[in-house]
Amino acid sequence: MPSDRINGLAAVLDAVRTGSQVTQPMLVERVGLGRSVVAQRVAELESAGLIEGAGLGPSSGGRAPRRLRLRAERGQVLGVDIAATELVVGLADLGGTLLATRQHPIDVADGPEAVLSLAERLADELIGAHAAPIWAVGVGVPGPVEFRSGLPVVPPIMPGWNRYPIRDRFSARYGAPVWVDNDVNVMALGELRSDPEAVAAGHMLYVRAGVGIGAAIVMDGRLYRGANGSAGDIGHVAIPEGGNTICRCGNLGCLEAVAGGTALAREGRMLAETGQSPALAAALAASGAIRPIDVTQAATQGDQAARALLQRTSALLGGTLATLVSFYNPALLVLGGGIVRAKEHVLATIQEAIHRRALPLATQNLRIDVATLPEELSGVTGAVHLALDEVFSPANLETWLAEGSPRVSGAGTHAAR
Template identity: 40%
Template sequence: MIDVSLGGRTPNSPSGSNPSDLFQILRDGRPRTRSELAGMTGLARSTVALRIDALMKLALLKPVSDAISTGGRPSTQFALDPVGHSVLGVDVGASHVRVAISDLTGGVVEESAAELDIAAGPREVLDRVMRMGSELVSTAGDRVGPLIAVGVGLPGPVEHSSGRPINPPIMPGWDRYDVAGVLGAHFGVPALVDNDVNIMALGERELAWPGVDDLIFVKVATGIGAGVISGGVLQRGAQGTAGDLGHVYVARGAGVSCRCGNTGCLEAIASGSAVARALSTEGAAVATSGEVVELVRQGDIDAIQAVRQAGRDLGEVLTTCVSLMNPSTIVIGGALSAAGEHLIAGVREAVYTRAMPFATQHLEITKSRMGADAAIAGAGVLAIQSALSIERIDAMVAALGEDRD
């Protein structure tokens, strides 16, 4: 079950003052009766009944099997209706587009993918996204309800509040393009946009590590970035650049130029492209992360050592993150993570050696469980969190004009 930020309130301690409080309780997937909900919220049963009726009219709740009777007529239970609405998740990569329509638990109903160069520009790429998305909505038919939100991941910096890419290095023509506005207008629902590593962190945490509230997801591919989840909430920072690990200075990279214009950046020595570049200078015919991984799988000693060193360099930066944030889990994803334990062993070596034992005694450093599905899953999570937010639910109920105590 996808979680959602409750703005300081939790299903275990609802205020009961808004329709969304009752709805958030039921989002955990456990059916409850009107009496149970009245006891949990402190509301009168008549008020609970009104709010349940409104939420059912909105196709957000549904009645389920009756509770066990203790004598007399069994009480009806209510729970989230997972197929009452749907969301669209969009994963735009450097050379691909993947689109999926999901129910309100994140379960994928239909999906499609296509190869497409991000450098083709926003109009061509988004036109393709809109065609693919519209086809999926049509194909899904009656299996899910109407579309309620769209979530998008892009391979570059994004101003989350506006949904606009900001000076994306591998996305010519996309700077400040109104991605959220274009997609929102086409589909007629709110569109949320974030960078790819943030949505990967969302997908990984919600669907693979649902019980983990403090997690760092690190993507190691052409570049290096991290999605930071603290207290169960994705942390974007003041300008949306939280987790930009790739441009942290590393002593071993002193003098090595980075695409950002500085020297000594982690990305310049430990990214997949940096490892490939270092191996090619030694005579290996490699140019991409995938080709490095293939050499590792073939048992090439130079490639294995280079990947392990990249892990140590990454671990040096993550050691500071461990001291600063005290995560319980660090997940390594991205193309270079396919090299398996060689990269992760280097990370563990640095972190467990340098960080304080108290911070690492229960720390798990592991490979992504979601793999290539993390981004598309996270795009769906982004949409669901918006669609089922406290403010959105209260507004939907208020629009019915039926939330009268």
């Protein structure tokens, strides 16, 4: 267990790196430590090269206090967001500001060797253009992750990934500590670090509805992962409307099997082939396939069959979310993923289902809205903050503070420069 000194250092560092124009008197109020103790911790962090003075703050009658800032340029963090059909890699400074990103279409079912080799190539391009060393790596994947080990565990849409050592592979290559989590958890982290209202809510459900469906649970401003890391995996709960529809996980009647992106594309294709949707029939003739975005675009064009399909899908999702709202009683429910593109066609139906079926007390002050970050940035932003939160946590800070950085000496093809 970290000492009081390390806990104090981590608390001061966290307040500086997440605050704006923080002064030493502000730190006394925010971290709950005495003035002399805060002064000692600030001096130690300055000596370690993690924070520095940044001018003077406003005076309250006496000597103007010093502002403090994180030396964000000392190192960089690599974020890797692996989705079912797209890969996003980003490079950020130690404050979490994205410096550059790369995107590339993928099929996660191609397996870890193909996908991770591409991720490494994109990451190397980013690293080659920036001089600071990599301090940490955060990775999000579209399946259940045992958080302590960083291993994917029987992920339904990721054949060949079961217990693949993602952490070991990236750590050996980049000579830095690595954390791996479920993609919905990292998207929720991205929202927490980008939306002040998410921070103020404290208790939040983040629901990603796209090719897959999953939820992240935020309690008192922190992710709740459960005993092993699988909390929030709502895509594979059985619902009455699921019937005998076979899910990719092998079970019958899962929410994802009837309300996920694959189901939406399947039903959209049926509407196209039967002539019920002229817009989807045109999309099928043009490309030979129907994607979830084709359904959204058809609905936006006024296609009634596509609109009805989106409403049925969102009603199914809303029914399950009503149960979660009654069970957890969040202050904020955020919808992310591909469903955001269909906001105008689905949000009202989801809200109606939740308010109709959830307990009145649970919805009394509930706010329901879509994610503030664009889908292509939410995962990579969250992956960066996953790495930052962990590398600066008391337990990890204690292991590397004396060395000056969390770099693994001599490890990887991108060792410290």
